Amino acid sequence: MINLNGTLSNNEQTLSYNNRGFNYGDALFETIKVVHGKVLFLEDHYFRLMASMRILRMEIPMSFTMEFIKEEVLKTVEANQLSKRTARVKIVVFRETGGLYLPKNEAVSYVISATSLESDFYLLDESAYEVDLFKDYYVSPDLLSTLKTNNKAINVVGSVYASENDLANCLLLNTKKSVVEALNGNLFLVKGKEIKTPPISDGCLKGILRKQLIDIINILPDYTLVEESVSPFELQRVDEMFITNVITGIQPISKYRKKTYTTDVAKLLLQKLNVKVRLSS
Structure with missing residues (x-):
């Protein structure tokens, strides 16, 4: 299940062919670790995302509070039956379709996905690297x-x-x-x-x-x-x-x-x- 602008769906082909993230790289992402429903380092992820959106001159919706981001992440984790496991969550924020290099629409959308991870905490891998x-x-x-x-x-x-x-x-x-x-x-x-x-x-x-x-x-x-x-x-x-x-x-x-x-x-x-x-x- 993926979360596109708050709507959960099994359809992974929901993005337009002229999506700006796909066409121009006009997108940001955060990769987050969620352990048994606990979002690790939430505040740091949130403020990095907000600062990054400002640097790319993206319009930040009023709804994009830390609590909102957390709720959307946990909603996605729960929809993928990972609330009692450890999950890798990816949030992608992209500017809405329109324009070439110059955007015609300053609004943004987001998509959140979640996949399972094996370990709850961090382990040291000492194999050859x-x-x-x-x-x-x-x-x-x-x-x-x-x-x-x-x-x-x-x-x-x-x-x-x-x-x-x-x-x-x-x-x-x-x-x-x-x-x-x-x-x-x-x-x-x-x-x-x-x-x-x-x-x-x-x-x-x-x-x-x-x-x-x-x-x-x-x-x-x-x-x-x-x-x-x-x-x-x-x-x-x-x-x-x-x-x-x-x-x-x-x-x-x-x-x-x-x-x-x-x-x-x-x-x-x-x-x-x-x-x-x-x-x-």
């Missing part, structure tokens, strides 16, 4: 790159490249040749007691899990968080690297070229993250 740099195309270090829009060609092409080269993931570079993020999440590096992540100004996604981990790291007495540009030359000098997103949590990287990594800090942070999730439930 090799990455490399994707250097065919580069991320622009600007505000648009930090948004979750439908303009994800570099992530799609990079994912194909990773599959063709038997890689679990790739790391993206910006036009200044700094390492920005992974194809599907933010990047953290550990060297001794310093934990480093690229700054938003480098063009990385303004990730929800990135924010959660930054908050956790900032209260750890033994570690220092640094938000600075990452050179590709640093990657083989650090002790640990991991990728974060709201569905997986923390994914340790096991190998980059000839370098292998430990997972000690990833384990520590995952433990703290799950405690935070439980306390918020």
